[in-house]
Amino acid sequence: MKFRIRYADQVVGLFVILAGVGAAAVLVLAGVNQRWFARDYAFVSRFGSANGLSVGMPITLKGFEIGRTSSLSLNADNSVELGFVVFDTFYDKVKPHSVLELASNPLGLGGGLQFHPGRNDLQPVAEGAFIPSLDSAAGRELVVRGAVDRPAQDNQINDILDSVGSLVAGLDAAVKGDPSGPLGRTFVELANVVGEVQVVLTSVDLAVAQIQEVAVNLTAASDNIAATTEELRDPTGLVPRLLDPQGSIATFLDDDNLLFDQVDSALVEVNEIIDQLGEVADFVSDQTPQITGLIEEGRNTLSVGQDVLEGLSNNPLLRGGITREVAQPTTVQGFRDEDF
Amino acid sequence: MAVAALERIGRDLRARVRKLFYATGFFLQVLRHTPGVARQPHVSLKGIVLQILFTGYEAFGIVALVSLSIGAIIIIQGIALLPRFGQGELVYSILIIVIVRELGPILTAFIITARSGTAIATELGSMVVSHEVEAYVAVGVNPISYLVVPRFIGVTVSVVVLTIYFSIFGLFGSYLVTQLIEPIPLRDYTQNLLSALQLVDIVSTFFKSIVFGIVISVVATFEGFAVERSSTEIPQRVIRAVSRGFVLCFVANAIITLIYYL
Amino acid sequence: MSPTLRLDDVSLSRDGTTVLSNASVEFSAASTTFVVGDSGSGKSALLKVAAGLLLPERGSVRVDDTDIYTAAESKRLALRAKIGFLFQDSALWANRNVLDNVGLPLLVHRRDLSAADIADISRSRLARFGLDPLAAARPHELSDGEQKAVALVRALVLDPELVLMDEPLQSVDHRLRSRIEEEIGAMRDRNCTIVAVTHDEDLTAVMAEHLVVMRAGEVLTYGPFDEVKASPDAEVRGILEHVLGEIVSYDTDLLQILSGDGPTGLGSERS
Numbered sequence: 001m002k003f004r005i006r007y008a009d010q011v012v013g014l015f016v017i018l019a020g021v022g023a024a025a026v027l028v029l030a031g032v033n034q035r036w037f038a039r040d041y042a043f044v045s046r047f048g049s050a051n052g053l054s055v056g057m058p059i060t061l062k063g064f065e066i067g068r069t070s071s072l073s074l075n076a077d078n079s080v081e082l083g084f085v086v087f088d089t090f091y092d093k094v095k096p097h098s099v100l101e102l103a104s105n106p107l108g109l110g111g112g113l114q115f116h117p118g119r120n121d122l123q124p125v126a127e128g129a130f131i132p133s134l135d136s137a138a139g140r141e142l143v144v145r146g147a148v149d150r151p152a153q154d155n156q157i158n159d160i161l162d163s164v165g166s167l168v169a170g171l172d173a174a175v176k177g178d179p180s181g182p183l184g185r186t187f188v189e190l191a192n193v194v195g196e197v198q199v200v201l202t203s204v205d206l207a208v209a210q211i212q213e214v215a216v217n218l219t220a221a222s223d224n225i226a227a228t229t230e231e232l233r234d235p236t237g238l239v240p241r242l243l244d245p246q247g248s249i250a251t252f253l254d255d256d257n258l259l260f261d262q263v264d265s266a267l268v269e270v271n272e273i274i275d276q277l278g279e280v281a282d283f284v285s286d287q288t289p290q291i292t293g294l295i296e297e298g299r300n301t302l303s304v305g306q307d308v309l310e311g312l313s314n315n316p317l318l319r320g321g322i323t324r325e326v327a328q329p330t331t332v333q334g335f336r337d338e339d340f
Numbered sequence: 341m342a343v344a345a346l347e348r349i350g351r352d353l354r355a356r357v358r359k360l361f362y363a364t365g366f367f368l369q370v371l372r373h374t375p376g377v378a379r380q381p382h383v384s385l386k387g388i389v390l391q392i393l394f395t396g397y398e399a400f401g402i403v404a405l406v407s408l409s410i411g412a413i414i415i416i417q418g419i420a421l422l423p424r425f426g427q428g429e430l431v432y433s434i435l436i437i438v439i440v441r442e443l444g445p446i447l448t449a450f451i452i453t454a455r456s457g458t459a460i461a462t463e464l465g466s467m468v469v470s471h472e473v474e475a476y477v478a479v480g481v482n483p484i485s486y487l488v489v490p491r492f493i494g495v496t497v498s499v500v501v502l503t504i505y506f507s508i509f510g511l512f513g514s515y516l517v518t519q520l521i522e523p524i525p526l527r528d529y530t531q532n533l534l535s536a537l538q539l540v541d542i543v544s545t546f547f548k549s550i551v552f553g554i555v556i557s558v559v560a561t562f563e564g565f566a567v568e569r570s571s572t573e574i575p576q577r578v579i580r581a582v583s584r585g586f587v588l589c590f591v592a593n594a595i596i597t598l599i600y601y602l
Numbered sequence: 603m604s605p606t607l608r609l610d611d612v613s614l615s616r617d618g619t620t621v622l623s624n625a626s627v628e629f630s631a632a633s634t635t636f637v638v639g640d641s642g643s644g645k646s647a648l649l650k651v652a653a654g655l656l657l658p659e660r661g662s663v664r665v666d667d668t669d670i671y672t673a674a675e676s677k678r679l680a681l682r683a684k685i686g687f688l689f690q691d692s693a694l695w696a697n698r699n700v701l702d703n704v705g706l707p708l709l710v711h712r713r714d715l716s717a718a719d720i721a722d723i724s725r726s727r728l729a730r731f732g733l734d735p736l737a738a739a740r741p742h743e744l745s746d747g748e749q750k751a752v753a754l755v756r757a758l759v760l761d762p763e764l765v766l767m768d769e770p771l772q773s774v775d776h777r778l779r780s781r782i783e784e785e786i787g788a789m790r791d792r793n794c795t796i797v798a799v800t801h802d803e804d805l806t807a808v809m810a811e812h813l814v815v816m817r818a819g820e821v822l823t824y825g826p827f828d829e830v831k832a833s834p835d836a837e838v839r840g841i842l843e844h845v846l847g848e849i850v851s852y853d854t855d856l857l858q859i860l861s862g863d864g865p866t867g868l869g870s871e872r873s
Contacts, residue, residue, distance in 0.1 A: 004393065012392045015400070019501040022508050026534075027542060033534040471693035474655050478689075479707040479756075480682030 040085035041127045042070065045100045047080040048135040052102055059084055059100070059113045066090035066115060082133075084113075093117045094124045094131070097147040101134040118142075119149040197294055200287065207283055214276050221273050224266050366484075366562050370492055373485035377493065391494025395456040396501050403451055407439065407506040408513030410447070414438055415514040419521055432536040439510035441541050441548075446593050448502045449552035452495065453585040457560040460491050461581035464564025465574040473565070488561045495560075496553030503549035544600050551592050559585045604763040604795045605666045605684065606631045612651055612661030614644075614819075621647045622658065625821045627814055632793040634786075635824075636806045638845045639816030645799040646690060646768050648816065652797065653687045653766045654678070665764065683711040686762035690769045690799075692753035694741035701737040704728060704756045711760055727755050731781050746773040754782060758789070765789055767798040771805055783808075801845060815841055 004011050031037050047053060050072055059067040067090065071083035086094055097118030115131075125131075132139035142148050378385075418431035464487060467473050473483050515529050563581035567573045607629040614622040622644050629635050629652070637645045650656040652663055654670040663670045665681055673681065694703050704724040708715055715723070728734045731751045741749055754770065770786065771779055786809060789796055800806060806813075813831070814824040815838050822838050823830055833839060 004397070005390070008386070008389050008393045011397055012389045015397045016392065016497065016501055019504040023504045023542075026508070026537070029530070030534045030537045030539070030542075033531065034539075036539065467696075470696070471689050471691055472695050474650070475687075475689060475693040475695065477655055478653060478682070478685070478687040480679050480710050481706070 035087065039088040040067070041088065041091045041094065042083060042085050043094065043125075043127070043129055043131050045082045045084065045131045045133045046075075046136060047082055047102065047133050050074070050080045053080065053082060053113070057113055059086070059115050061090065061093060061115045061117065064090070066093060069113065086115075092124050094129075095120055096122050096125050097142050098125070098131050099134055099139040099142055099148050099150075100131055101139075101150075116143075116148045116150045119147055196290075197298075200290060200294065203287060207280065207287070210283075211280055214273065214280055217273050217276065221266075221270050224269065363562060366565075367558050369484045370488050370558060370561075373482065373489050374492065377485060377489045387490040388494050388497075391490050392498050392501075394459070395452060395495050396498030399451055399455050399498070399502060400505065402455075403448055403502045403506050404509045406447055406451065407444070407510035408516075410443060411435065411439055411510035411512070411514030412517040415517045416521070419518070429532070432532045435511060435514055435533065436536045436538075436541055439514075440507045440537070440545050442593075442597070444506040444510065445499075445503050445545055445548035445552055446589060448499055448506050448549065449556060449589045450586065452499050452502065452553075453556050453560075453582055453589070456495060456498070457556050457581050457585050458578050460495070460557070460560040461564040461578045462574055464561055465567035465577050466571065468565060468567045469569065469571050469574070483565070488557075488565075491561055492554070492557040495557035496550060499553035499556065500546065500549045503545060507545065540600065544596065548593060548596050551596065552589050555588045555592055556585050559588060604632045604793050607652055607764060607795060607797065608664045609648070609652055610662050610664075612648075612658045612663065614647060614651060614656065614658045620819045622651065622819045625651075625661070625816075625819070627821050627824050629795055629797050629812070631795055633811050634790055634796040634809055635798070635812040635814060636810040637797065637799045637814040637816060638801075638806065639841060640844065642818075643816040644819040645816055647819075648814075648821075649687075649766050649768050649797065649799050653685055654681070655687070679711075683707075683760050684763050686757035686760065686765040688750075688754050688757045688765070688767040688770055690772065692741075692746070692749040694744075694749055694753055694756070696741050699738050699740055700728065700733065700744070700752050701725065703741065703752060704759055707756060707760050724755075724759065727759055728752070730785075731755060731778065745775075747775045747778050750774050751778045751782065754785065758785065761792075762794070764795045765797070767796070767800075769800055769802075770798060771800065771802045803845065806845075813842075817841060 053069065053072055055069055055072055057069045058065045059069065065087075067084055067086035069082055069084045071081075073081045073083075075081045082100075084100075093115070095118035097120060099116050101114045101116060103112055103114050132142065134140060134143065143150055377388075414435055415431065418434055422430050422434075464473070467487070473487070476483050476486060511533060515526065518524055518529065560581045563577040563584070566580075567577050609625055609627050612622050612625045613620075625644070625648060627648075637648060639645050647656060651658050654663065657671060662672075665685070668677060668681060670678065670681060694700075695706070698706065701721060701724050704727060705720045708720045708723060712720070725734055725737055728737055731754075733748065733751055733755065736744060736748065736752070741752070744752065750770070750773065754767075757765065757767070767786075770782055774782060783805065786796065786798075786805075790809070796809075798805075798809075810827045812825060813827050815822045815830060815833075817837065822841070823833055823835065830838065831842060833842075
């Protein structure tokens with residue numbers, strides 16, 4: 001009888017058991033790897049809206065996934081009940097005064113549920129407890145009180161949201177007329193810029209007047225040069241006369257420096273004009289960075305203001321929360337109209 | 341003419357429906373007798389053990405070879421192709437999907453159909469021809485519980501066990517191949533594989549292999565018993581056992597995969 | 603008390619051809635009945651239907667008052683223990699050795715016996731036919747005659763009260779033949795109900811108390827041997843003449859046949 005038939009029971013037993021062990025090992029390894037067996041601690045929270053929330057969403061603490069959402073439901077008060085679990089390895093982070101924050105962004109990218117543990121040494125809260133969200137007054141109050149270990153915003157989106165938040169506050173203040181806020185400052189700056197622009201424009205006017213004057217002198221000078229050139233060019237005139245022994249050179253040299261003086265004075269005049277021109281050019285170039293800077297500053301201010309307004313109108317958190325500003329005709333326009 | 345054609349279609353349909361009912365009845369009989377198999381004095385565990393030995397253990401080598409080479413092929417193709425799309429990590433998911441979820445059960449089923457489905461159909465067919473089946477009935481042994489159930493259990497267990505081996509060897513074999521091409525630590529490899537492996541994959545594979553085992557054994561025994569008198573029927577029935585087994589396995593696979601994605 | 607076996611209006615067809623049509627016959631208790639007829643007349647089918655191995659399309663088969671096909675499963679199982687069936691081609695289980703072939707009916711029906719008891723009983727039964735040296739052999743290692751003998755041992759191992767035999771003497775050698783004849787005689791002495799299909803005129807002449815004459819799936823007539831033999835029906839006479847050879851035509855000396863000198867020309871023909 002063949003070996004494997006005589007020991008069929010053993011061979012088959014080994015064959016089946018090895019497969020079973022293999023399958024069980026894979027199951028256990030996959031399970032450990034994917035936390036099938038780990039104990040999860042369940043908690044509840046409440047949000048104003050289910051937007052951005054979904055079941056199975058990871059909950060992170062400083063970038064570590066510490067749990068997942070497990071259920072979402074709309075309760076009788078029309079707020080959203082969120083059930084979530086925290087993995088056992090992170091259970092000790094669930095201190096009293098912990099809060100949940102839904103970091104969403106308008107583009108729908110990179111949002112997520114963040115968990116901020118309470119800043120204390122108390123025991124972790126019992127399973128099933130209520131963890132407030134930043135949507136709720138209780139949650140915000142905890143943050144304001146500093147009871148929450150909420151890190152400096154650790155990503156760009158939060159940065160943006162933060163700056164939007166401060167801009168909103170500034171805008172709020174500015175709208176209320178508080179000039180200490182950044183927007184108030186912006187407006188003040190804008191007013192200052194307008195004043196400066198006026199000053200600059202005045203000096204530009206001045207410069208233009210000077211340039212006109214210079215131009216008139218220039219015209220005269222060039223007329224003189226033209227006349228001289230004309231005379232020089234005249235074949236019957238100056239040159240032949242100059243070359244004529246009877247004529248000009250001799251005359252020129254003999255006429256008691258009359259012609260020489262004339263030429264000399266013309267050259268002096270030209271020199272003067274050139275100096276003046278240099279002065280004007282210096283003045284204009286002195287003024288140029290200032291003008292550029294002013295224009296740049298004005299543009300920046302306007303663009304920041306526009307960003308703020310756009311952010312306000314786009315941000316779902318704030319939409320409708322702030323009354324739209326009525327566009328005011330700026331005084332700057334008025335000044336310019338008068339000038340040009 | 342048309343009436344005659346209609347009549348023929350009708351008769352054909354009726355015969356088919358009757359056959360279907362008959363086959364269903366056969367399957368239900370098998371199921372009915374399966375739980376009580378341990379209580380039958382003449383059905384020893386040995387029969388089932390031997391069936392697993394012939395169907396499972398002896399097919400182990402070919403299953404291992406096939407799965408090793410398939411795993412190797414997937415890794416080679418995957419490593420060559422996927423990084424071009426920036427999807428190198430996808431190779432693990434593909435390994436799991438192809439080896440564990442799709443090819444493992446169906447290829448094991450094919451191997452078992454080709455090896456044991458034919459053997460069972462031939463054996464039972466010749467038993468019918470030599471009146472051995474009737475002899476069992478004559479002494480009060482139910483051929484379903486005595487002849488079919490051990491094969492049913494043995495083949496089903498074998499397919500499940502071999503599918504497990506197929507998966508393990510397929511994944512392990514592909515690891516060996518990666519070592520040749522682009523060595524990665526075993527730890528990383530298993531870690532990645534295990535993260536890609538879902539519980540639903542394992543459940544679906546397990547379920548599939550059970551269904552395939554049932555299909556193969558029931559079809560083979562049914563076709564074996566469908567032999568009536570002559571030994572010339574045996575090869576015809578064997579062919580039918582294989583082709584029907586394949587077709588039914590494919591259909592079952594499609595249905596289960598569909599259910600998985602629903 | 604051995605049972606009575608009754609077939610009422612049994613019909614059976616296979617692939618569109620009629621195998622049995624409205625066959626009705628009663629095998630009375632403790633009688634020995636031989637079924638005769640030409641090859642293909644449905645003798646084997648009748649026997650299988652009677653033994654509960656071939657479900658007829660119509661009609662009923664009763665052992666005493668129990669319908670063999672519709673009775674509850676437990677009752678049918680009990681009935682199986684009372685019925686011994688010898689297949690024409692022996693139908694030994696190829697995957698079991700001779701001892702296990704004989705022991706299986708005991709294993710199924712005698713749950714009180716241990717495996718050793720079963721082996722002992724099987725061995726002693728085989729010894730009666732001188733087959734015990736072959737106990738460990740596989741059926742394919744045996745000659746046809748030996749297979750037949752083992753099949754008979756298997757059919758009789760439970761001491762059934764109703765024995766159905768399909769060609770018990772086919773391809774059996776002289777020594778086994780006499781053993782089988784003795785065994786049939788012993789069954790008769792035990793008042794078993796015996797039904798046999800055979801082409802063997804000697805056996806028929808010696809053993810048959812009743813005859814069933816069949817032709818093309820129909821039971822032409824049945825009744826006590828002498829009555830049937832004396833039937834005026836030309837068709838019956840024709841068949842008997844054919845099957846039983848000279849017995850009918852020439853009223854040969856029975857002693858001569860008993861001594862084994864008679865012609866056995868039709869013995870190997872399949873029914």
